[in-house]
Amino acid sequence: MDLQLKDRTVLVTGGSSGIGLATVELLLAERANVVACARDLGRLESALAPFGGGERLAAIACDVRDTAQVEALLAAARERFGGLDGLVNNAGGSRMKPRSEVTLNDWRDELDLKFSSVLNTVTAALPLLRQSPAAAIVNINAVLARQPDPRLITTSAARAGLLNLSKSLSIELAAEGIRVNSVALGLVDTGQWRRRYDESGVAGTYADWEAEIAADRGIGLGRFGRAEEVAAMIAMLLSARSSYVTGATIDVDGGVGRYV
Numbered sequence: 239m240d241l242q243l244k245d246r247t248v249l250v251t252g253g254s255s256g257i258g259l260a261t262v263e264l265l266l267a268e269r270a271n272v273v274a275c276a277r278d279l280g281r282l283e284s285a286l287a288p289f290g291g292g293e294r295l296a297a298i299a300c301d302v303r304d305t306a307q308v309e310a311l312l313a314a315a316r317e318r319f320g321g322l323d324g325l326v327n328n329a330g331g332s333r334m335k336p337r338s339e340v341t342l343n344d345w346r347d348e349l350d351l352k353f354s355s356v357l358n359t360v361t362a363a364l365p366l367l368r369q370s371p372a373a374a375i376v377n378i379n380a381v382l383a384r385q386p387d388p389r390l391i392t393t394s395a396a397r398a399g400l401l402n403l404s405k406s407l408s409i410e411l412a413a414e415g416i417r418v419n420s421v422a423l424g425l426v427d428t429g430q431w432r433r434r435y436d437e438s439g440v441a442g443t444y445a446d447w448e449a450e451i452a453a454d455r456g457i458g459l460g461r462f463g464r465a466e467e468v469a470a471m472i473a474m475l476l477s478a479r480s481s482y483v484t485g486a487t488i489d490v491d492g493g494v495g496r497y498v
């Protein structure tokens with residue numbers, strides 16, 4: 239099926255690793271124009287180099303928590319590609335801390351990264367998205383938004399706020415034909431989990447460690463997700479093939495979500 243993304247322009251935040259990187263790769267394969275950002279420009283450029291995006295790819299340094307940097311990012315996207323059709327709010331990382339260890343600054347940082355940054359980016363992108371004939375926003379979220387885990391209390395709360403915000407935005411922007419959807423992730427094998435494995439000091443292989451966690455968390459499919467599996471859903475939600483889908487939350491979680 240042709241996703242009809244050719245010549246559409248999509249901004250992917252957090253494009254240097256994991257889900258963001260897989261999304262950039264897929265969008266380029268669909269011959270979309272892609273603006274990818276991350277804080278570390280060197281890492282972003284070397285991660286994207288194998289894709290050979292050429293004229294279709296712009297890699298830009300941006301910390302999505304900084305409003306001025308986000309505005310500059312959108313200005314660069316407009317200058318380079320003349321507009322914007324899709325926005326993937328993906329930048330982030332997890333904060334594995336129980337309430338007893340969380341400081342007030344941790345709470346502020348987490349809300350800044352997982353909530354305010356999305357609001358910043360959507361606000362800055364809206365003038366361009368409004369000019370697109372088929373605009374779509376995809377907010378990367380987590381099953382934690384609906385199924386909180388006390389080991390990740392700040393992430394769970396911030397994700398719940400983002401889910402609520404996404405629904406409000408979808409209702410408001412539907413009148414302008416701009417679709418807003420969320421992808422709720424379970425556990426996906428990316429840099430986040432590789433870093434945790436390295437820090438854990440466990441003796442076994444990554445595969446053993448992953449299988450143990452998958453069993454412990456009750457992941458129905460018995461394994462972590464792969465970044466490509468998430469990217470495929472993101473591309474579908476960006477595509478005009480999903481033209482009647484807005485305000486939805488699609489779980490890409492291997493069955494770990496237990497809510498209905």
Ligand SMILES: NC(=O)c1ccc[n+]([C@@H]2O[C@H](COP(=O)([O-])OP(=O)(O)OC[C@H]3O[C@@H](n4cnc5c(N)ncnc54)[C@H](OP(=O)(O)O)[C@@H]3O)[C@@H](O)[C@H]2O)c1
Nearest residue numbers: 252254255256257276277278301302329330331426428429
């Ligand atoms: N993997 C999972 O199991 C899982 C589960 C639930 C939700 N998620 C969410 O899915 C998204 C992608 O996660 P991932 O697993 O692919 O993570 P990842 O491999 O660690 O990649 C994170 C990306 O975000 C960028 N980033 C982080 N902070 C940023 C900031 N302030 N401004 C701009 N870019 C920033 C990173 O680059 P720089 O460090 O250079 O900025 C990197 O490109 C995140 O929002 C994460 O919370 C992941």
